[in-house]
Amino acid sequence: MVKSKNHPNNRTRERILDKAEALFACKGYHAVSIREITKSAECNVSAVNYYFGNKQNLYCEVFQHRWLPRAKRIHNCFRQLLADKPNCKPNDIVRALAQAFLQGPLTDAERVRHHQLISGEIAQPSQAFNLIAKQALHPLFNSIRGDLNAAMSEIFGDDQLTLSIFSIFAMILHFNFARHLITSLSGHQYDTDFKNRLVDHIVEFSMFGLIGKNGEDWNASTT
Amino acid sequence: MVKSKNHPNNRTRERILDKAEALFACKGYHAVSIREITKSAECNVSAVNYYFGNKQNLYCEVFQHRWLPRAKRIHNCFRQLLADKPNCKPNDIVRALAQAFLQGPLTDAERVRHHQLISGEIAQPSQAFNLIAKQALHPLFNSIRGDLNAAMSEIFGDDQLTLSIFSIFAMILHFNFARHLITSLSGHQYDTDFKNRLVDHIVEFSMFGLIGKNGEDWNASTT
DNA sequence: TTGAATTTCAAACGTTTGTTTGATACGAAC
DNA sequence: GTTCGTATCAAACAAACGTTTGAAATTCAA
Structure with missing residues (x-):
């Protein structure tokens, strides 16, 4: 539904990108869970799917x-x-x-x-x-x-x-x-x-x- | 209980080692599940825990x-x-x-x-x-x-x-x-x-x- | 052939996974 | 103050996860 939206420069979105990058880098894709990312970014679990669709796309x-x-x-x-x-x-x-x-x-x-x-x-x-x-x-x-x-x-x-x-x-x-x-x-x-x-x-x-x-x-x- | 046993050279054990190595190599540790390994080695899921204790030890x-x-x-x-x-x-x-x-x-x-x-x-x-x-x-x-x-x-x-x-x-x-x-x-x-x-x-x-x-x-x- | 030890198995365990839902909070426009 | 699009949230979803269980096979020495 919000699929075509871009959410440019949203604060939460940027925080997720930051934390996700750090975690992916030091543990690898499969070793990191969405909950781990969102907890680190201090936001709700569903924020990843809201802003990025799914984990792979993030x-x-x-x-x-x-x-x-x-x-x-x-x-x-x-x-x-x-x-x-x-x-x-x-x-x-x-x-x-x-x-x-x-x-x-x-x-x-x-x-x-x-x-x-x-x-x-x-x-x-x-x-x-x-x-x-x-x-x-x-x-x-x-x-x-x-x-x-x-x-x-x-x-x-x-x-x-x-x-x-x-x-x-x-x-x-x-x-x-x-x-x-x-x-x-x-x-x-x-x-x-x-x-x-x-x-x-x-x-x-x-x-x-x-x-x-x-x-x-x-x-x-x-x- | 079977902790101190060695199970040396058991056929199933060897097959698990072979398939686990191939899968770990090409997908990485966290991307491979025990079920994937045991299916590939044509044995029961619990064989991994029986022979190796747990996934990390395998x-x-x-x-x-x-x-x-x-x-x-x-x-x-x-x-x-x-x-x-x-x-x-x-x-x-x-x-x-x-x-x-x-x-x-x-x-x-x-x-x-x-x-x-x-x-x-x-x-x-x-x-x-x-x-x-x-x-x-x-x-x-x-x-x-x-x-x-x-x-x-x-x-x-x-x-x-x-x-x-x-x-x-x-x-x-x-x-x-x-x-x-x-x-x-x-x-x-x-x-x-x-x-x-x-x-x-x-x-x-x-x-x-x-x-x-x-x-x-x-x-x-x-x- | 018996009996004990080893190996296999289907089924279930409790968690955790990625993802979805529907309600609530927010912020600007009118 | 009401409305509307956006953002956040707790809660729930089914599926998959690593691991355990207890009972059947199987093996093999006595």
Whole structure:
């Protein structure tokens, strides 16, 4: 009956989106109940169905109205960092990317939420995956692809460039969403110092690998 | 009452473990019901509580009796590949690792299950995380750390080595559990050719980064 | 063949789930 | 002050959930 209504910017609606996002991020879709969300948002159980129709749709609208805007803020931060460097080299691009994702405009709590949500969709894609793939992942991927392609003086195969971008993203995502494992194995907390260290590492490893900046030119052993 | 019983190797028990693992892997813990598992295993609902006490414990025993043995097979494959190469260099180590995880002893279906399960635990650690951290992740990490340390002629800081290993693992895990995203962005299916390509890429990128094997020695632009 | 232990089963347990209902409260327009 | 569209609420809904029960099968040693 109220199906076509939009309920734009209603207070309760916004509170539900906030709390739902936090809960979905840290426990996963099926582990969170509507009652848990509405109790956290201090409203009635039926508010979810009133404003969003059903639970599944609430989950999608969390991605639409919370996750995507944040992804755009990160993307803009990345572009801004690049704009400050005309004639940028590949290492500038990787650094801007790592900074945008690890130290960018988000608070650390937002960053954790952001990457928990996307890691869930990457591991087990749902309806929301198509949304963020089309609106965030594909555009960002193509954007970086173009930048890197222009910045690389060497001739780079299409596939080689694609796989390299995947690898850089693998690191950035992994250092964000595998925090527990990384803390457990390395002993480092995710403080400012460590995140600086991570950005430097991602740039150097992406550029020079294990060989390192001043690396010797050893020959590979017999294959 | 039957609490201390072990029910070793019972047929029904094994079938439940098999089906539970497959379902937990592809839908996640909370999205799978006991009835779904027992229907798939063609036994009575109460069999889960009879053999495993409760759902949570079944989940843990899946990791104990299915996931861990597979992790050990991968680890053994890795060690075997290294044993065939005396005086191995870092690129041999990375190649052995990538091969063990992407082409190793598992069937492809097993590999997908394996990485879906661990990606769930990495993103949102549960009881099972401590088990696999202690019995698989820490040992493998330390093992690789020792190998790489011995193979690197250059002096490598402790942290630098640690972060490099994380990065290599980030790639290997990412290329395994983000299959949907990677297929969506690159157009590649996970056939034999593509997996060969991935192993080669992981080795080259881990060794030389974007610069590549025959890379020029450009200078970084001004920081 | 007997009898005790183990395994399977249908049925039910009390909760919790997502969703719906119908009544009440609110807020602006007339 | 009345009216009307919107928002909130307690209460209830059927369905599904994890778990328990107690009685039938089944197994197997004596």
